[in-house]
Every structure is written in structure tokens, then in C-alpha cells.
Amino acid sequence: MSIALKSSVNLDINRIEKIPRNLLPMICFRYGSLPLPDVLSSSIKVALSNRSFEAIQVLQKSEQCYPVPRNLKIKLTNEQISAGVLYFGLFNGVGSARTQSKMIVRSPAYSFAANISVEGCTTSLMQGQYCNQTIEMLSCGRSGNGSGNGSVSGLNRNMVTCRNNFETSCLGDGEMKIYALEILQIVESLTLSIQNPMLRPLNSTGNSTRVDLMCFTRYGSMASATVHDYSGNLNQSPLVIHFPKVGVWYFSILALNLSKEIGGAPSNVSNVCYSLELEELECPSAKAGPNCSSERYMLQTVLRKYSAPFESYYLPDGENMMSDAADFQLEPLLSNHSIGRLDAWTYFLLNVPRGAAGASLHVRLMSDRRINYEIYARYGGLPSLVHWDYYYVNETNSSNSMFFELYNSSDEKVDFYFLYVREGIWTIALRHPNRTGGISDGRTTMSISLERCPKRCSHHGDCKYALDASGLTSYSFCTCDRNHGGFDCSIEIVSYQGHIWRSIAVIATNLAALLPSLWALHQRAFAEWVIYSSSGIASALYHACDSGTWCVLSFGVLQFMDFWLSFMAVVTTFIYLTIIDEVLKRAIHAAAAIITSLMGVTKATRVLYQISAASLFNEFMFEQARKMAKQRMAVEYCEHRKETVSIGFYACWVYWISHGNTKLEPRKQ
Numbered sequence: 001m002s003i004a005l006k007s008s009v010n011l012d013i014n015r016i017e018k019i020p021r022n023l024l025p026m027i028c029f030r031y032g033s034l035p036l037p038d039v040l041s042s043s044i045k046v047a048l049s050n051r052s053f054e055a056i057q058v059l060q061k062s063e064q065c066y067p068v069p070r071n072l073k074i075k076l077t078n079e080q081i082s083a084g085v086l087y088f089g090l091f092n093g094v095g096s097a098r099t100q101s102k103m104i105v106r107s108p109a110y111s112f113a114a115n116i117s118v119e120g121c122t123t124s125l126m127q128g129q130y131c132n133q134t135i136e137m138l139s140c141g142r143s144g145n146g147s148g149n150g151s152v153s154g155l156n157r158n159m160v161t162c163r164n165n166f167e168t169s170c171l172g173d174g175e176m177k178i179y180a181l182e183i184l185q186i187v188e189s190l191t192l193s194i195q196n197p198m199l200r201p202l203n204s205t206g207n208s209t210r211v212d213l214m215c216f217t218r219y220g221s222m223a224s225a226t227v228h229d230y231s232g233n234l235n236q237s238p239l240v241i242h243f244p245k246v247g248v249w250y251f252s253i254l255a256l257n258l259s260k261e262i263g264g265a266p267s268n269v270s271n272v273c274y275s276l277e278l279e280e281l282e283c284p285s286a287k288a289g290p291n292c293s294s295e296r297y298m299l300q301t302v303l304r305k306y307s308a309p310f311e312s313y314y315l316p317d318g319e320n321m322m323s324d325a326a327d328f329q330l331e332p333l334l335s336n337h338s339i340g341r342l343d344a345w346t347y348f349l350l351n352v353p354r355g356a357a358g359a360s361l362h363v364r365l366m367s368d369r370r371i372n373y374e375i376y377a378r379y380g381g382l383p384s385l386v387h388w389d390y391y392y393v394n395e396t397n398s399s400n401s402m403f404f405e406l407y408n409s410s411d412e413k414v415d416f417y418f419l420y421v422r423e424g425i426w427t428i429a430l431r432h433p434n435r436t437g438g439i440s441d442g443r444t445t446m447s448i449s450l451e452r453c454p455k456r457c458s459h460h461g462d463c464k465y466a467l468d469a470s471g472l473t474s475y476s477f478c479t480c481d482r483n484h485g486g487f488d489c490s491i492e493i494v495s496y497q498g499h500i501w502r503s504i505a506v507i508a509t510n511l512a513a514l515l516p517s518l519w520a521l522h523q524r525a526f527a528e529w530v531i532y533s534s535s536g537i538a539s540a541l542y543h544a545c546d547s548g549t550w551c552v553l554s555f556g557v558l559q560f561m562d563f564w565l566s567f568m569a570v571v572t573t574f575i576y577l578t579i580i581d582e583v584l585k586r587a588i589h590a591a592a593a594i595i596t597s598l599m600g601v602t603k604a605t606r607v608l609y610q611i612s613a614a615s616l617f618n619e620f621m622f623e624q625a626r627k628m629a630k631q632r633m634a635v636e637y638c639e640h641r642k643e644t645v646s647i648g649f650y651a652c653w654v655y656w657i658s659h660g661n662t663k664l665e666p667r668k669q
Contacts, residue, residue, distance in 0.1 A: 005072040007112035025068040032422035082220035138162040160280035173258035193238035195275040212256040245380030310356040313449035327447035358475020361418040367444040374431040452476035461489035510540040535565035567596035
């Protein structure tokens with residue numbers, strides 16, 4: 001996969017560490033789900049220290065964020081990516097932020113263009129960077145029940161045996177052969193072994209047990225000696241993978257030490273031949289865990305009524321599907337025994353549908369006594385004390401993952417979210433004391449739900465949802481109120497008292513409109529008095545609404561009145577100071593009212609409109625000054641002021657219109 005990105009970002013690479021996070025443009029990658037850099041801390045620091053995209057290795061391990069450069073080119077091979085969905089997002093600043101108003105966005109804006117190309121092999125049986133590596137799919141068949149050692153309370157485990165298509169495979173020294181197997185359901189373990197290893201030619205005197213048949217295993221993509229999940233020497237012992245994930249597994253077999261079979265004498269061994277066998281150990285229905293001794297429940301999806309897309313909750317099979325309750329009682333579902341152990345496991349399986357990667361998985365436990373459960377979650381397979389994606393033991397011992405968010409937990413309550421959960425099968429396991437003495441006292445309820453925004457934006461904002469660029473994934477985000485920030489609006493940026501004082505200050509500044517209003521009333525300029533007074537009142541009401549204090553009308557109406565009356569106040573002042581006829585003044589007033597109303601209602605805050613209007617008004621005023629000024633010195637001075645396009649030019653024009661026959665040096669002017 002190749003990614004080429006061009007942007008208008010122009011950052012000094014040597015000063016990136018000094019740029020605030022809320023002003024730093026970032027690009028983030030995440031495999032299987034959407035990135036969320038607002039909760040990111042350590043990954044950004046590591047990326048800033050490296051400053052190199054060559055540090056990108058296996059993207060599915062965790063989210064990685066980097067500062068956006070001006071030009072970016074990334075090429076990832078099949079050792080760095082696997083089949084699935086890779087999300088990457090561009091973020092113009094991360095972390096909690098607050099704007100002063102709805103009207104103005106003070107952050108810098110950047111443009112970008114991206115080109116992404118993905119190259120793959122035409123057939124799944126040919127893989128590798130150049131599609132020259134043959135993949136042999138293992139064929140499987142059920143071979144009956146497991147051994148007697150796996151029998152628990154009369155329940156026998158099922159064994160599925162998989163072999164290579166040919167009875168034997170042969171490898172030369174340093175040669176590698178790759179196999180693939182797709183696991184379709186949750187299994188307890190995978191055991192990979194070789195049968196009947198022998199050296200060729202058959203008359204060689206070497207010992208086949210001294211040959212190293214190294215096995216490298218990887219989930220989702222091809223394995224090698226440098227990049228793999230598990231490894232072992234199959235000629236010494238079988239390779240066992242406990243609780244493998246559902247999906248495609250790749251096994252690479254590498255033959256070594258064929259030329260060192262016979263001491264110092266030259267060896268005539270050309271290759272080693274073997275039969276590959278793989279066993280899947282499956283538990284009976286509704287059973288899981290070590291020795292199939294634990295209870296397993298497949299949770300049903302119940303859509304929420306009148307909710308956003310994909311919002312749902314999960315209930316065990318057999319629960320009342322018509323009920324609106326999202327929780328279920330836990331004690332009747334727990335496992336009863338654990339084969340000589342003090343603890344037992346209970347597993348709950350659920351499916352996050354395709355397109356819901358922008359939602360969050362909410363897990364909550366509530367009890368009338370102290371909760372004595374440990375919670376482990378894993379994507380694609382069964383969790384354990386060794387394999388897990390997220391876990392919770394107590395308030396002080398839980399996952400420190402950037403996508404695990406714990407809320408208001410106590411001895412009687414556990415409440416956490418998996419943020420932007422990955423699509424597919426998830427398993428949530430409870431580790432609890434063995435209930436050999438029967439059902440214990442107390443009542444514990446558990447709820448698992450797929451929600452849009454964590455904690456409903458903490459009741460300090462609105463939850464919005466939209467589609468990603470492909471249109472296939474719906475994601476959600478919080479728009480916080482004026483006093484809070486963060487991805488869940490839980491961070492208080494401005495206190496309540498601070499908000500009150502700020503609102504008073506912003507509204508009180510409009511008392512300045514009293515000065516021109518009283519002056520106009522004193523001059524008996526009643527039209528100007530109405531404009532100045534209305535402008536001050538409209539501005540006060542607008543800023544009261546904009547600061548979140550009180551809205552007497554809709555925000556759009558108040559914003560229009562504030563901008564339009566402000567424009568009219570400026571134009572009215574200039575028209576009042578001119579010495580033209582009253583008929584012409586009324587015509588200019590009417591035209592100005594129409595033009596400024598259009599400016600006020602058509603995105604008045606856009607710089608383009610303001611600059612265009614100022615330029616036209618500037619040209620008009622300058623031409624009037626040129627015609628009416630009697631002194632050439634005055635015209636030259638006004639031309640100089642025109643170049644700056646500032647308010648000083650308008651003051652110059654008004655002065656020379658009113659005092660056209662007065663001789664005054666430019667410096668004094």
C-alpha cells in the first residue's frame with residue numbers, strides 16, 4: 001500500500017515539540033477502527049521524538065500519530081499490513097479546546113490532497129511482495145472426540161485435524177514453505193506438529209532429528225523469521241497456540257542445518273521431507289476455556305428504539321427480547337466449577353457489526369455488595385490472564401490503553417468504555433471465585449451496549465454522528481458547550497463563575513454605544529440616534545446568546561441584526577459628515593441598507609466579503625475626495641493613505657470633504 005499526501009502545512013521540524021497540541025496538525029493510523037488522538041498521550045510523544053515515518057511497523061498493534069509534513073510518502077509491504085480495514089485521519093489540533101464564540105474559528109486552516117493505492121495478488125494462493133510465494137491451504141476434517149483427559153462432566157472436546165494437501169513436503173537448506181489456515185469459530189487451542197521427518201537422499205547417514213524445522217506463525221498476514229507472533233522448532237516439540245483468534249493464520253516452515261549433519265565431512269543431504277499436521281481443539285456448544293470447563297454465552301443484539309444507527313444492547317439467549325431493559329442478572333449465568341482451581345471463568349461473546357467502528361462498547365456492572373469480578377476483553381478470541389486487549393481488576397488496576405476509559409467506578413459499581421471499538425467478534429470474560437458452595441447471596445446486574453458518545457457527552461454537549469469518507473462507517477463525536485472540552489466533554493475549561501464574569505464583560509462592552517447615541521440625540525440627528533442605539537442593543541443581545549447566557553431570538557437572527565446594524569452605523573456616520581444634498585443622502589442610505597443587509601445575511605464573517613466590501617467602499621470614497629478636495633496637497637496625502645487601506649484614509653476623506661477649502665499641511669492633517 002502506498003500513501004502520498006501533500007498539504008499546505010509548513011512546520012519547522014526542529015520546533016515541533018514546542019508547538020501546543022491544540023495547534024499541531026496530526027495524521028493518525030489505526031487498524032480495524034477509527035483513530036481518536038484526543039485520548040492519546042504516549043504515542044504522540046514517541047512520534048515527536050522520532051519525527052520519521054520509517055518508524056511505522058505493524059500498524060495493527062496500536063494507534064500511531066505523527067505531525068503532518070508538507071509532503072508525505074509511505075510504502076507499506078505485506079509484512080506491515082494485513083487484510084482488513086485501515087483507518088487514517090487528519091486532525092487540525094487535538095485535545096480539549098475552547099473557542100470564544102460560535103462565530104469565529106481562530107485555528108489555522110490547512111489544505112491537503114491524498115492519493116492511496118493498494119496492490120494485491122490476483123489469487124490468494126500466491127502471496128509475497130512480488131506475488132511469487134506459493135501459499136498452501138491446509139485441508140481439515142473432523143477426527144472425533146478429544147482424549148479422555150479432556151473430558152469434563154461427561155463433555156468431550158471435538159478435534160479437527162488439518163493436513164497439507166500432499167502427504168509429504170520437502171525443503172532444502174534455507175528454503176521456506178508457507179501454509180495458511182482459516183479458523184471459523186472460537187477454538188481452545190491449535191497444535192502444529194510434523195510427522196515422519198526424513199532426509200533425502202534416502203541412503204544418507206544423517207540424523208533427521210538434528211535438523212531444525214523452524215515454524216513461524218502470524219495472525220492475519222505472512223510470517224517470517226523477523227516478523228511473527230509465535231515460533232518454535234517443530235523437530236523438537238509441537239507448537240501450541242492457546243486461544244487463537246478467529247481468522248486466517250499463516251505458518252512458515254524453514255529448514256536449517258542440513259549441511260551440518262555429518263561433522264566435518266561433506267554431507268550429501270539435499271533436503272528434508274515431512275508431513276505437517278495441525279489440530280484444532282473445539283469445545284462443545286456453550287462451553288469454553290481450559291478443558292472446556294467454563295460457561296459460554298452468545299449474546300443477542302437488540303437495537304435501541306428511536307436511537308442513532310447501530311446503537312444497541314446485548315442480552316444472553318433466552319432473555320426477554322421485548323423488554324427495554326439493557327441489563328441482565330449475572331449470578332445464574334456464572335460457571336460452577338473450575339477443575340481444582342480457586343477461580344472460574346464465564347465468557348460472553350458478541351458481534352460488533354460492520355460499519356459500527358465509530359461507536360463505543362459500554363460495559364457496566366452494578367451490585368448490592370462488593371464486586372468480586374475481574375473483567376477481561378479480547379477481539380477475535382477468548383481472553384485469559386496472558387492474552388487480552390482490555391482488562392479491569394479494581395479501581396487502581398485496569399488497562400492503561402488509550403481506548404479504555406473508566407468512569408466513576410467503586411466497590412459496588414464498574415463502568416467503562418471501549419472507545420471506537422473494532423468491528424467483529426469480541427469476548428468479554430469474567431474471572432470470579434469458584435462457586436462450589438452454590439449460588440452466593442447478593443444480586444449483580446451486567447449491561448453491555450453499543451453506544452455513540454461516551455456518557456452521552458457527560459451531559460455537557462451534543463452527540464453528533466456522520467459518515468467517514470468512504471461512506472461505509474458511521475462515527476460519532478461530541479460538540480461540547482462553551483465551558484467544557486475533551487472527546488467526551490468531561491473536562492471543565494471554564495468554571496461557572498468564570499463564565500458569568502466573561503458574559504458580563506462581553507455584554508457590558510456594548511455600553512460604549514451610549515456615547516455616539518447621546519451625541520446624535522444632542523445634535524438632533526434622530527435617524528443616527530436610532531441606528532446607534534439599535535446597534536448597541538442588538539450587539540448586547542447577540543453576545544449574550546453567543547456566550548451561552550440567554551437567547552431572546554435565534555442565533556442566526558441575532559447575528560444578522562448585530563452585523564447589519566454595525567455596518568449601517570459606519571455608513572451612516574460617513575453619510576452624515578458629507579455636505580451633499582439631502583436627496584442624494586437618502587438614496588445612498590437606501591443603497592447602503594440593501595448592500596449591508598446582503599453582507600450581514602451572507603456569511604458576514606468571511607474575510608472575502610469584508611475585504612471586497614472594504615475595497616469597493618474605499619474606491620468610492622477616494623473618488624469623491626479627489627473630486628471635492630480643492631488642494632492638490634490634500635489629494636496626494638489621501639492617495640498615500642489609500643495605499644494602506646486603513647481607517648486613516650476614511651478619516652482623511654471625511655476631513656477634506658468637510659474642509660475642502662481649508663489649507664492644511666499633510667503632516668498636521
